[in-house]
Amino acid sequence: MTANGLLQITLYFVVLLLLAKPLGIYMAAVYENRPVFLKRIVATLEVGFYRLSGVKPEQEMRWSEYAAALLWFNLFGGLAVFALQMLQAYLPLNPQQLGNVTVDSAFNTAVSFATNTNWQGYGGETTMSYLTQMLGLSVQNFVSAATGMAVLIAMIRGFQRTHADGIGNFWADLTRGILYILLPLSFVLALMLVGQGVVQTFKPYPTVPLVEQGRADNAVLSAIDELSVSGNEDQVLTQTLAVGPAASQIAIKQLGTNGGGFFNANSAHPFENPTPLSNFLEMLAILLIPAALCHTFGTMVGDPRQGWAILAAMTLVLLSLLFITAGLEQGGNPALAALGVEQSVSADQSGGNMEGKETRFGIVNSAIWATATTAASNGSVNSMHDSYTPLGGLIPMWLIQLGEVIFGGVGSGLYGMLIFALIAVFVAGLMIGRTPEYLGKKIEAFEIKMAAIVILIPAFFILGGTALTVMVEAGKTAVANPGAHGFSEILYAFSSAAGNNGSAFAGLSANSPFYNIALAVTMLAGRYGIIIPVLAIAGSLAAKKTVPTTVGTLPTHTPLFVMLLIGTVILVGALTFVPALALGPVVEHLIMSTVP
């Protein structure tokens, strides 16, 4: 690690943690409907939305009602995205005259964006019209993020309340999350990104002449081309540049841990992420709200130390894994070293494993992004994870498999982490023979059963889905890389879907009916199979009395508890997935390091 690399990593985490606290406190005020400065501008709109939809924001919902409202809303949202894709050829704002999307791909994409996954089986610039991107995908970026945040707030209310029936009003939580948090932040970020060079236009794709017109006449030099050109021997004289209303969508896809790129190459595309500064802003946006929500949690339960403890656990895990990935990628690819390729770092090059990475980001910014985007369930990429070194790529995959709780998705990361906190106090309770308590609530059989479901569902779909896929022909033919790496591609795909992450070992040709349907089912299970038990826990906790703290209570804000929490997350993640990881990345690493 170079001094500059350390400096960039330090700068990133310092700025992130500095911004997280004020935003977290602000979000607590928003969700508790206390006065905030945006109220003067937004309140009229907010009240108008409630009135026109016939919603009473102060009306409390039981957990089952909250879940029902959420499910209806997400169902209709998914159907709207599906319909837009099936009809886009007949609708306006389609300057490239892109055709309708196939049924299975449209279904997969609708599920993917409604569940905050943003898995993309398609290439944005060659598949989706401007209208579909805006009215379908962008809208779901906002509402699916706000849905996750709403569920978290409902769960926090479970801890706050005593002998209560309700856990809040879904419509109010949804509306406030969008109007006061996601929309203003996105607007500001979008404009900052355009300033750096992210495109934002409704014009058709411009065409420019190539500087070196035509193909090389030198036969030797054209050898370099033939590697990547398949078939097309026509002279290439011009370049078409895909553009579009990208910045507005990119801002929310980063902030809402959505991750769905406007372009196929996602934030590796120079129009999606043109400069190191745009990269820094987009990376901040990945973790900003998940980190800030820890403070929202601490503020709302009346003990900021509880939020700090969770944030500390998340940061420690992410930092350690980031350094491992950065080190492995900087180490380069031994297969290329043997060919006479200079991979060492110097003042003039970042060196390392540069296949699938961009020059302006180099190794350090690719590694920060890869670990941040998989720790959070964001799933956007600025480098191609498929081309990482075997163990360098294992880390992002494992971060997803840990349950997307290291920061995690907006809302979903923290409610997942709170489930692990329940497990941690339960395990500690077993060790010392006391009834476990968390934040004054007794954790009993019902909560632990629900928490077990939350942990088992993703594991079942990841491992079961991968096992099924490697047994069927339709699963195996999609693999791009031979050997163990092909297995990793499949394992990564199901991990990404179950964790609602959306990133990929993108060599996998997953735009087939088999993958579109299998992964859509996995995404649905990974989203609602967790939201429903979490809301059930929220309802159960809200109804309980609060027990007073005594000397026998395990404090949950101490370094000891932070370690206990990290241990629980790592142990569950390791025990569940190490055997599968051994078959993919580990085998590949052993092959890579033994072949001279």
Added chain:
Amino acid sequence: MIKHIKPALLMLLFFTVLTGIVYPLAVTLFAQTLFPNQANGSLLGSDDQPLGSELIGQAFTRSEYFWGRPSATSPAPYNGGASSGSNQGPINPALTDAVQARIKALRDADPGHSEAVPVDLVTASASGLDPHISPAAAAYQVSRVALARHMPVDSVHELVDCYTEARQWGVLGEPRVNVLKLNLALDQRLK
């Protein structure tokens, strides 16, 4: 449970209008006013005679030009309409074959240059559109370009230095050379 259907539909409608129409239009309006060049793709040259985008690389294969990163887009490299990486795994034989051929092409174009090749010059970028190479990759090509253009090596070096961008604010990202701008400057087509 049924009573939630109506607010669900209406809320979806309102948020679709707000975040799907009003928001992108407002961003476009501000973007086109404040940053018209960036918002439309950072095109170089004039409106009627664009020279390419500052942010999107182009394929260069002739000796007299600096070459950019290998590109895995299809059907041709640097296809600005369909970005893509190679997605080749580290021990995929296709990757080593490709790198070997790229090294050979570099060596054949500049016989006698036997130093190790900077890694970014022989590995495909993530987007397939990377506009930059590392300063090391530019330095590696100076002798070839100078020979092909009958220019003194020093003046090519100077031009490379001219188009080398440092880390943003001295900290962020990596030093890099914009290949398209450098080549346009070699052709004296850049103001």
